[in-house]
Amino acid sequence: MFDSTAEELPFLFAKAVQSLSNNPVEPVIVEDASAQQVTMEEVDLSKIPVPTLALKDDGPYFSNCVIIAKDPDTGVRNTSVHRLMVTGKNRLGLLMDVGRHLRDYYERAEAKGQSLEITINNGAHPAYYVAAITPSAAAPIDVDELGVASYLLGEPAKLCKSKTVDVEGIAEAQMIMEAEILPYVREPEGPFGEVSGYYATREDRWVVNIKSITMQKNPVIHMLHPGKEVWNSVGLGAEANLFQTISKQVKGLKKVYLSHGGSHYHAILQIDPPRNGMAKNAILAAFAVFPALQMVTAVNSDVNLYDAEDVERAMVTRCRPDKDIIIVPDCFGHELNPATDDGVGAKMGFDCTYPVPKSDRYEKVAFKEVDLNDYDIEY
Numbered sequence: 330m331f332d333s334t335a336e337e338l339p340f341l342f343a344k345a346v347q348s349l350s351n352n353p354v355e356p357v358i359v360e361d362a363s364a365q366q367v368t369m370e371e372v373d374l375s376k377i378p379v380p381t382l383a384l385k386d387d388g389p390y391f392s393n394c395v396i397i398a399k400d401p402d403t404g405v406r407n408t409s410v411h412r413l414m415v416t417g418k419n420r421l422g423l424l425m426d427v428g429r430h431l432r433d434y435y436e437r438a439e440a441k442g443q444s445l446e447i448t449i450n451n452g453a454h455p456a457y458y459v460a461a462i463t464p465s466a467a468a469p470i471d472v473d474e475l476g477v478a479s480y481l482l483g484e485p486a487k488l489c490k491s492k493t494v495d496v497e498g499i500a501e502a503q504m505i506m507e508a509e510i511l512p513y514v515r516e517p518e519g520p521f522g523e524v525s526g527y528y529a530t531r532e533d534r535w536v537v538n539i540k541s542i543t544m545q546k547n548p549v550i551h552m553l554h555p556g557k558e559v560w561n562s563v564g565l566g567a568e569a570n571l572f573q574t575i576s577k578q579v580k581g582l583k584k585v586y587l588s589h590g591g592s593h594y595h596a597i598l599q600i601d602p603p604r605n606g607m608a609k610n611a612i613l614a615a616f617a618v619f620p621a622l623q624m625v626t627a628v629n630s631d632v633n634l635y636d637a638e639d640v641e642r643a644m645v646t647r648c649r650p651d652k653d654i655i656i657v658p659d660c661f662g663h664e665l666n667p668a669t670d671d672g673v674g675a676k677m678g679f680d681c682t683y684p685v686p687k688s689d690r691y692e693k694v695a696f697k698e699v700d701l702n703d704y705d706i707e708y
């Protein structure tokens with residue numbers, strides 16, 4: 330794994346994603362996988378410590394399992410993360426959002442009357458998790474995103490053959506559930522406290538039947554808090570993808586940050602636009618690149634985009650409300666955002682960049698750095 334600072338992380342991730350088109354590294358299948366040291370005699374999820382997370386969640390949830398499946402027509406592997414509610418000893422409720430490759434695979438399998446086989450991998454190396462949350466814009470449906478894991482690991486991702494399904498699991502996961510998503514079956518799933526900070530409603534959704542569970546000798550079951558920790562997954566990939574894609578269209582972009590309070594619906598673009606109006610083009614590009622965004626704020630490079638106070642100051646001093654607020658009604662957004670109707674809602678953009686060229690009025694006050702140790706101070 331590479332050493333990286335938090336600020337560099339989206340760019341490391343972007344390089345890993347680029348490797349999918351430049352130099353994709355295929356996973357290898359290994360024998361004697363540590364994830365298969367122990368096989369549960371009878372599948373029984375009540376024996377696995379799965380937590381109930383939020384007060385009104387309907388039951389225990391796996392929140393960060395990496396699901397692997399194969400395209401029913403081409404055999405290309407897909408790796409993704411989905412919430413899974415424990416509904417029985419060998420049964421899970423599953424959410425597959427619109428546009429997810431797993432759902433695409435499933436719908437084609439279901440149309441043939443078939444279940445979709447999957448492995449559900451818990452507690453794998455974070456590189457696999459990062460691969461699984463690669464945005465589909467960066468890893469189209471004909472691409473195996475496990476190449477991202479290989480890049481980050483510095484060696485091919487390691488998979489193991491399953492015993493009951495024709496899909497591999499992650500060889501060094503803590504636990505693997507070999508399973509199938511059943512055709513024509515829907516059962517109630519939810520409520521679940523989601524990344525938006527609100528509960529996802531209870532509705533009839535997809536159903537997983539678990540055929541076998543294997544694990545390491547003393548497995549440590551991994552969970553993810555479905556709030557800020559989801560930002561770390563969705564946010565990281567989205568920041569990198571936004572940066573790369575917008576940069577191709579608009580010059581002057583420096584950084585992209587999906588703020589924690591924004592629940593991955595708010596992106597802050599740090600940009601010094603070469604010409605007036607271009608910050609707005611960047612804002613519009615951001616909505617196209619990452620449709621979940623509800624709000625985009627553009628600030629100059631003299632604003633610390635990670636500092637909410639600094640961003641707010643730019644908003645009240647550099648955004649002229651009659652000119653610099655963009656509202657686009659009825660766009661496709663994110664189903665989990667209660668400000669949308671079934672995912673459709675307005676987008677808002679705030680251009681908080683100063684006019685080009687920069688006038689003295691926009692020079693921020695600065696102070697000399699002082700080290701008190703340089704002075705003799707008597708108390």
Ligand code: MN
Pocket residue numbers: 406407408430465468469470472474
């Ligand atoms: Mn995919």
